Amino acid sequence: MKLWRTPFDQAEKATRPAKVLIDKDRCKGCSYCVEFCPRGALVLSDELNPKGYTLAAVADESKCLGCGLCDILCPEFAIHLVLNFTES
């Protein structure tokens, strides 16, 4: 998209590339992160953790906006976002 001027709040509102890390030992498969991710970047996988819970997984990292909603809704403190992440 071409902008005719730079929005004043672009620096704070622009999407940030983020890497989503899901802790396999903590996730209990409640699916909150999957359902509320505005970009559908996460899925419930077929993988089970040692306790037998279905695990959430990142389906498509490139879709992530870095909004952090998955992180704050996760009841297990299992999601961490690494912001300003760039592939080196």
Add this chain to the structure above:
Amino acid sequence: MTSSTKVEEYITDSLLRQDRMPHIWCPGCGIGPAVGCFIRAIESSGLDQDKIALISGIGCTGRVAGYVKLDSFHTTHGRALPFAMGLGLGNPELNVVVFSGDGDLIAIGGNHLIHTARRNVDMTVICLNNFNYGMTGGQMGPTTPLNARSNTSPYGNIEYPFNVPYLVAASGATYVARWTMLHARQLEWSIAEALTKPGFSFIEVLGPCPTLYGRMNKMARGMDSLNYYKENSVVRNGADPKDVDLTSDGPIVVGKFVDIERPTFWEQCQLVIDRAQAKKD
């Protein structure tokens, strides 16, 4: 996907007792996100973490005191508020926070609740309301909505529940708000505001208990409750607390209802000390 993330980098993790994780709460339980909001609110309010004391009572929510890495105390059932009041009066520098459930604060500790609010004791109370006694097996309590089912009301609850914000506001609380677990950002701001406000601040947080209350009320998955919140919540800041009772078919009114100023119990204590000393001199 990996489990090896650095602890110090994340504010939520830096205030959790890592050795106790994963916690015992059920999949989809609403307590975890509320704790996350509390931790981020401490960070955003800029308060000294060494001056915050966290008190919990008994119940699923009572476990919070054991999971958060602050000076914390796990009191007997319903007695979080009197303990917190004594602690705050003994060391007025402390910022006292009570984080407990509805069964603990409103049912068993109900009498303490109204009197701590009446005295306007300087503390912040976060009450996680999941409409039943979770830890003991899903019995009904004074917050179970009318007609809702529970393990001790299998034909529907016939008792009218408390309208909690109305109760605490009428008792004298100077800050009263209600959010659901889904309003995570607003909840975080609200807790930060309450933490820095003198006097008795009370925040009711609605959170799902899928295992017991949810299962008995056709919301067996946590997502069912969250969808219910999403569809039925209306934000009404400044609403009269008497109009915000929760019914099975009405809206869930959320928002900040009361934010007023009134002398705190500590200030009144200073007053009586001054009076007594004036008489002696």
